[in-house]
Amino acid sequence: SVRNELLSVDLHNRSVKALITSLKNTIALDFFHGPDHDAIFWTDVVNDKIYKGTMVDGSLSNTEVVVQTGLATAEGLAVDWIGENLYWVESNLDQIEVAKLNGSFRRTLIAGDMENPR
Template sequence: SNLKNTIALDFHHTNETDMVFWTDVIDDKIYRGTVIGGSLSNIEVVVQTGLSTAEGLAVDWIGENLYWVESNLDQIEVAKLNGSYRRTLVAGEMESPRAIAVDPRDGHLFWTDWDNSLPRIERCSLAGLNRQIVVKVVNGG
């Protein structure tokens, strides 16, 4: 993967290894690599099909899950760090979802929606339940 096409990036740090995850918007894939001696090695594809525009990416370091925002498909997906057990977590009622952040200790997922009529930050549980608006931007800020 050419890192110049990356628009979302996150990392996973453990006692054994440091992994970096990123989306490539030209290849429409999610990659991961291991940081060894300051360089990225062992680069592999984690998600290689069904991506349209993955613009946000977040690693749950406790549950070892990878969450991403599909801005063209208006949905949030999740998979294990190796790409297995992939599923759609949240779909619909989004205009332009972008950034995503995970709080695995409290069990929440947060994302922005750059909706022209109602820009907002939303959240749900890590299982995709209890979706709610956390912050609304009214009258352009």
């Protein structure tokens, strides 16, 4: 990610391809590797949303918003492949949150008393 686009790098021939462009300010990125699909998750701190795109034949498709409300500055992002959870850090709200990969069952895990969470 270079803040305004997501890039893919082919490690065999070192070619670089844009997966998605025209993003506002992408800060965090992680991926999910599952038995039936692969996905990329990213945050945009201008739009204050967390997005998901499905990888199909080396291209990103089916882009959707998975968390769209209550975000201030989602800077850190981690995907739990086993539990299929999505964790993120809200640096302005000073908290760590979790939700299922589709954005459901959202909860705040830790709030306050953190110094520069990210």
